[in-house]
Amino acid sequence: MPDLLFNALCWFGFAYYPQPSRANTIKTVVLQFLVVIAYTDTMVVYTIAFNSPLSNTLQNYMKIMLQNMILISFSIALAILMTCRRQHLTNLLRKLRFMRTSDCKKKTNVIVCCIFGFPFIYALTMSSFHLGLGTNFMHRLFCYGILAENQTVNFIISVYKLFAYGLLYPTLPNIVAIAYSASCHLCCQSLKGICAEMKKCSSKAFTSSVQVEFLKKRLRIVSVLEEIEKVFSTATFIVCTANFTACMANLAQILVYAPENTALTLVEVFFISSITVASMVSIFFSAGKVPVEMQRFSAIARRHFEHRVILGLGREDTGAILEFGDKVKNLYAKYINGVPNLCFAGHVDVVPPGQLSWGPVLFLDGKFTMSGCELIFYKRSTILTVLGTILTYGLLILNLDLKTNSKN
Numbered sequence: 001m002p003d004l005l006f007n008a009l010c011w012f013g014f015a016y017y018p019q020p021s022r023a024n025t026i027k028t029v030v031l032q033f034l035v036v037i038a039y040t041d042t043m044v045v046y047t048i049a050f051n052s053p054l055s056n057t058l059q060n061y062m063k064i065m066l067q068n069m070i071l072i073s074f075s076i077a078l079a080i081l082m083t084c085r086r087q088h089l090t091n092l093l094r095k096l097r098f099m100r101t102s103d104c105k106k107k108t109n110v111i112v113c114c115i116f117g118f119p120f121i122y123a124l125t126m127s128s129f130h131l132g133l134g135t136n137f138m139h140r141l142f143c144y145g146i147l148a149e150n151q152t153v154n155f156i157i158s159v160y161k162l163f164a165y166g167l168l169y170p171t172l173p174n175i176v177a178i179a180y181s182a183s184c185h186l187c188c189q190s191l192k193g194i195c196a197e198m199k200k201c202s203s204k205a206f207t208s209s210v211q212v213e214f215l216k217k218r219l220r221i222v223s224v225l226e227e228i229e230k231v232f233s234t235a236t237f238i239v240c241t242a243n244f245t246a247c248m249a250n251l252a253q254i255l256v257y258a259p260e261n262t263a264l265t266l267v268e269v270f271f272i273s274s275i276t277v278a279s280m281v282s283i284f285f286s287a288g289k290v291p292v293e294m295q296r297f298s299a300i301a302r303r304h305f306e307h308r309v310i311l312g313l314g315r316e317d318t319g320a321i322l323e324f325g326d327k328v329k330n331l332y333a334k335y336i337n338g339v340p341n342l343c344f345a346g347h348v349d350v351v352p353p354g355q356l357s358w359g360p361v362l363f364l365d366g367k368f369t370m371s372g373c374e375l376i377f378y379k380r381s382t383i384l385t386v387l388g389t390i391l392t393y394g395l396l397i398l399n400l401d402l403k404t405n406s407k408n
Contacts, residue, residue, distance in 0.1 A: 004109045005182060006093055008116070008175050014082040016090045035172070038164030039076050043069060045161075049141055067249040071169045074242035078173055081235055088231050092183070095224055099186040108182050115174045119166030122271050127158040129264055170246070170275050173239045177279045180232045181286035184370065187228070188286070190221050191293035198300050203307035211301070218297060222368060225290060229370060236283055237372030243276040247390045250276075280386060287370035287378035294368045 009015040010024065011031050017024045046065045082089065130138050131151065139154040140147045142161040148154050194217050201210065250269045371377045 003105075004112045005175075005179060006097075008112055009089065009093070009179060012079065012082070012172065012175065013086065014079075014089055014176075014179075015086050015093055034164065035076075035079060035168060038168050039072055041161070042072055042165055042168070045141060045144065048144055064249075064253060067246070067253075068165070068169075071242055071246055072165065074238055074245075075168045075172045078176060078235060078238045078242075081238070082176060085231055085235075088227070092224070092227050092231055095227070096183055096186050099190050099224075104182065104185055104189065108178065111178055112175075115171055115178065118174075118271075118275060119163045119171055122166045123159045123162035125267060125271070126162055126264075127155055129267055130158065131155055133263070135264070169242070170272065170279065173242055174275065174279050176232070176235050177239050177283055180228070180236050181282045183228050183232070184225075184286040184290060187221050187225050188289040188293050191218070191290075191297060194218060194221075195293065195296050195300055198297070198304070201304070203304045203311065204313065206304040206308060214301070225368060225370070233371060234373055236287075236378075237376060240280055240283065240372055240376055243280045244386075244390060246272055246276045247280075251391070277387070281383055284378050284383045284386065285380060288380035288383075291369050291379065 006015065010017050011027050012035075013028045013032050046069050049065060050062065126138075130136075131154075136147055136154075139158055142158050143154070148157075194214065198214055250273045253265060253269060369377050369379065
């Protein structure tokens with residue numbers, strides 16, 4: 001696991017520091033305090049706006065405020081969940097540190113820097129647009145209905161409030177998303193290395209003992225993937241749900257509110273939609289590589305076995321003795337006519353041949369699909385399906401919204 005991403009998880013309190021210190025504790029407490037204050041302040045600001053509309057302009061943006069309240073609530077739920085599982089995440093990260101690759105480290109560090117830079121860029125850009133266009137409704141909203149006479153003070157307050165909101169969403173969910181994606185990527189890289197090693201092995205040398213060694217390596221990676229699933233399954237479901245909601249709301253927002261404030265609407269939708277779509281695509285793409293590499297592992301092993309059969313090596317006697325306790329003797333498994341059979345005292349008619357998972361048969365089952373609460377299954381083939389669903393339901397919500405407005 002890259003160091004910058006690991007430190008980011010520790011800053012949010014999602015993982016324990018390898019060497020706890022007073023400075024590290026202060027970093028975590030300050031960031032968690034900022035997240036709680038940002039959530040509380042945003043909910044108070046929007047609640048005041050709902051109960052006491054500040055102007056007709058603000059009244060038109062009530063639906064956007066409701067959307068923002070839902071999104072930051074998703075982020076808080078995600079933060080609580082990851083904090084409760086930080087011991088499991090810390091144990092997982094210790095295992096992943098031995099699987100690091102240089103290319104993954106550099107790319108992930110760049111992505112983490114971009115994620116943390118998003119709140120600054122978003123806050124400065126939106127505040128500058130509002131200041132340049134002379135719109136005061138956002139400044140009045142963030143100041144609880146009281147507009148300061150000094151424009152610089154209003155600008156600083158709006159930058160701080162937008163930065164705090166950007167830190168809650170989408171920065172916090174994106175940190176979890178990139179941690180999940182990096183974990184799956186590291187496991188896939190390890191699987192790819194095993195596949196390359198197995199491909200270099202000749203079919204003649206692909207004996208039962210060699211097969212068992214490859215199975216052990218695969219099993220170690222599968223155990224790590226199962227732990228990733230345990231830690232991130234619910235978390236990624238929350239991230240995907242929040243991003244899905246944001247994309248649909250932004251699609252309706254750009255069609256409904258763009259005629260009123262085209263520049264502001266386009267800029268805000270571009271910032272939020274681009275990073276949320278990128279977050280979902282990274283989850284589906286990285287986790288979707290797992291079943292691909294698993295199938296590749298099985299295909300290479302099956303090819304070796306077929307070559308061994310062609311070379312006349314498929315009837316290899318494994319010579320393996322199965323342990324069945326002290327009362328059962330001379331019970332073992334061997335290949336007869338290329339089929340695994342259970343033999344007792346040399347007699348094959350005692351136990352009829354059947355489906356025995358022995359030797360190459362173990363390589364035939366290589367399916368392993370990551371999921372979010374077993375409701376969303378992450379495959380590469382579903383990326384376009386998800387984007388199409390966002391477009392379809394976004395237009396459906398827009399249609400209902402337009403019908404409601406026309407009746408009113």
